[in-house]
Amino acid sequence: MGKQSQYGLQIMSWEGAIMAVPAHDSRDQEFALKYDIPILPVVKQDDESCSEGTVINSSNVTTGLDINGLSCKEAASKVIEWAEKTGNGKKKVNYKLRDWLFARQRYWGEPIPVIFLDGTSESVSLNETELPLTLPELDDFTPTGTGEPPLSKAKSWVETTDPSSGKPAIRETSTMPQWAGSSWYYLRFMDPKNSNELVDKAKERYWGPVDVYVGGAEHAVLHLLYSRFWHKVLYDIGVVSTKEPFKCVINQGLILGEVQYTACKDADGNYVSADSTEMSGEYHRESIPEEKVIKSGDSFVLKDDPNIRLIARAHKMSKSRGNVVNPDDVVSEYGADSLRLYEMFMGPFRDFKTWNTSGIEGVHRFLGRTWRLIVGSPLPDATFNNGSVVTDEKPTLEQLRSLHKCIAKVTEEIEGTRFNTGISAMMEFINAAYKWDKHPRTIIEPFILLLSPYAPHMAEELWFRIGHSNSLAYESFPKANPDYLKDTTIVLPIQINGKTRGTIQVEEGCSEEEAFRLASLDEKLSKFLDGKSIKKRIYVPGKILNVILDRKNVEAGAR
Structure with a gap:
């Protein structure tokens, strides 16, 4: 049986119910428009995803349930409470954990240390004395065409004997997935040359657990899930001393491609503002180049017709969209330090950020101003006497305060992974330094050390230009003197x-x-x-x- 409600379409069957929300789901909306089903919004949206908003048109006199005016989250809680109270349902948390298929039918991967007695399905694990089990050399890694893994081609390796009984046996020819190695590699870094055990217990206690683990969105679920699973197993068997592998996990935000602008046209080919096409109507989209776009308030509009609002959206970089930025091209034009600095200057480390090639020019100019402040005008002879304007004069109180405030800010922002604001503090320092008549060594040297994690190549060269022969990598990071942080x-x-x-x-x-x-x-x-x-x-x-x-x-x- 089926019936249409005032909110959408409900199809009832012996298997359950199918819900459709045409006002807030593009596929449901397409269906509703085709079959002339009324569309009534049930959420006043605060954003495009409808993850935030206020519930509307959602009251039922018969049941006494009214969730109008509530946020989506509050409404969900109230509906669950009503369902439990009336006996129509109950709250349940679903965990999407599944069995882990650990075998892979390919050559590359750790071989599974298991053998099968000849003529039987009985499996036997290899003794520790026979580990590690290494892959045999193969010239052909292609699929066998029979369903067997590529390792089955290594007949002399596959055919073996059971060390305990001496009976003929064959090796497992599937290999472990990539997670088998990547889930615990951080432990091996603590003791990489140990041929007797995974990691020495004393070294593991000294180095572990990992202080800060940085990963991308792809790490947020699978890798971290498997790493914790693997680590907890190792803890249970006494290999590691901590229950958790990482003290702090940071997922850096994805860098999206440059913003793409799209205009909407009606059936007659006339431009229409994007906000007038959101609910219904026939229209098609047209890409608009950036030079024909201007910003008006919070929106982007056509430069020739500011009444036409455009759709401005940045997508994940992909070959199919053609929005991939080749870092080699950026390095060739601006240098590796400018690319590195811009990536950190784009925004908060954890947030999604939109790439804009023109934005590199700003940080590139900052590095250029820093170079000219310390080195002076470009000279052919890159020696200390001929290539630096740093003096050995005593710094003024103003200069000391400017430096130590910069040190304090940069240090604080590095610890909080707010690299963009740390770069801003260094830019402010350079602006102030350009107003000084002299640039004392005791001020410039610490600043170069501050800059070095952000622009290591240029900082290393500046370190040489002011008279050092050893790398700055061996120098301590500057520390702020509290006496100069007071505003007197x-x-x-x-x-x-x-x-x-x-x-x-x-x-x-x-x-x-x-x-x-x-x-x-x-x-x-x-x-x-x-x-x-x-x-x-x-x-x-x-x-x-x-x-x-x-x-x-x-x-x-x-x-």
């Missing part, structure tokens, strides 16, 4: 004849003479003081400086 400057109001004319930044405990000197250098205040005869100064440290001009100056100014 204050804003001091400046009055001329009792009227406030501006403010200046001074150090706490600044003397009257220093305060007056800074006021005289200020562009806005100097026009009131230059060439004027001063009768007296009234200075309240940390509060105010009032400069009283001679009356003759005031009268002359009035005339």
